[in-house]
Amino acid sequence: MMKVSIAIIAYNHSKFIIQAVNSVLMQQVNFDYELVIGEDCSTDNTGELLVNLQKQHPNKIRLLSSEKNLGVQRNYNRTIQACQGQYIAVLDGDDYWTSPCKLQKQVDFLDSHPEFTACFHNVLIYFEDESRAHHRMRPPDQRKVVTFEDLLITKTIPTCSLMFRNGLVKEFPEWAYSVYMVDWLLNLLCARNGPIGYIDEMMATYRIHPEGLWSSMSYIQQLFADMEFLELLDVYLGLKYNRTITWAVSDRWSKIAKDLIELAIQQPTADEAMTVLEAQWRAWPAKFKLPSALKRQIKGEIYGHFATESLVKGDIATTRTCLIKAVSFDPSWLRNWGWWSMGLRSFLQQPISEKLHW
Incomplete structure (x- = not known):
């Protein structure tokens, strides 16, 4: 069985996708891994760039193309379902990993801690337009164990830092396709099966840029999106x-x-x-x-x-x-x-x- 699948979600990421893929290919590991890339019918040349990358690395990259745009939620779902590894790491096409030891450290953690369903680490929040100072996402006192109820209160886990055990996330519930917070839902679906561990190292960069789905929203719009998600989740959880x-x-x-x-x-x-x-x-x-x-x-x-x-x-x-x-x-x-x-x-x-x- 493949040890790790890296699920990369790509849509109109032509400025960033090569850096994202290369940050995976630079990983220094003692196991086999695959890149499963969900390319969602981009209107720029993201698809062309990924085809070329797949030709260069045919044994590492599986490219999932789309004849029409699926939307971020369905693209997430089909990409994760296509992953064959024991563990799945997630990376959005506009983010990138910074440590060549990231995958190895997370695999070692999950191998040695079977009680944890997933693990994550700190990331650098990087403002593409330099409008604000770059900073670490998680504080120095970040708890080493995150529970389901913790995640109900706040979105603790940066998507580009998550690795979880394959099989925890089946199909997303139907209501998930109408909300923005698919990454939050992914974290919660993992945490329903057990705690999530934290590795106190900064090993990735979360990029804030005007074209980003979340970062293009105003602060109040983001809070509304949070509340809509929470209300639907409340019903889903009975x-x-x-x-x-x-x-x-x-x-x-x-x-x-x-x-x-x-x-x-x-x-x-x-x-x-x-x-x-x-x-x-x-x-x-x-x-x-x-x-x-x-x-x-x-x-x-x-x-x-x-x-x-x-x-x-x-x-x-x-x-x-x-x-x-x-x-x-x-x-x-x-x-x-x-x-x-x-x-x-x-x-x-x-x-x-x-x-x-x-």
Whole structure:
């Protein structure tokens, strides 16, 4: 039996696919392996490049071509099902491995730890446009063992770092073909059968670029995709993990709220902030309705911010208006000492004739 199959998913990756394939071919191992490449009817010359690579390495590369575009989910599924190795490693066509010992180390880990269904390692997040500093994906305190419930809460495992035992993942459930998170699902399907181990070494690069399916989405769109996936997963699991999934969805709403607040307070006035906020809400998918309590909390937070800014600028009238609106949207401001402090300061600076009506 082939020891390892490397499943490479390729679509319009002409800029990157040669580097990805070569990063596999450079592996130093003491076992046989194969590259199974799912080429999904690219509109650039990815297919041509892969045909040439397959001709150069006919004993290593099996190329799965498509007459029509299958979509990333179905391409993932058919490529994984075609793998014949005892273990399967996954690599997207726009990422690449950096350590020639990666495969050997992961095989050694799984061979010596039969209790683990899979293993992964750290990767470098690389921003192709240099817009942000490159950094390690997993923190120094990353847990060495990842469970199914851990993965329900957060997407811990970089796809280009995963190796799992063949046979754990049969067919994807039908609903998986309508969501973005096929890699997250793959991790979960592995973890349902047992824990996943972590190797604390950086052995691959995860590339962020404008053409990437995930990286081309806005932060809020990514959070919506997370929530859609979690809600479908909750039903698929028969609500067995509903409490954990509900917490994970709530966490995404909190992140959305934080992002909206940060966007709104960049505006020069509270009125303009509210205009931007309402425009964001109108553009949201209809199935994701912001909970009314959270909506009021967001507005209260924004008005509280502008109350503070106005007080610093000496604009007492705007301070009073924003303080009143903050507490009208979110009464919890009344438990905030800062609100009372600002209220007293703005009240005491009013003309006497106005104090009687405040």
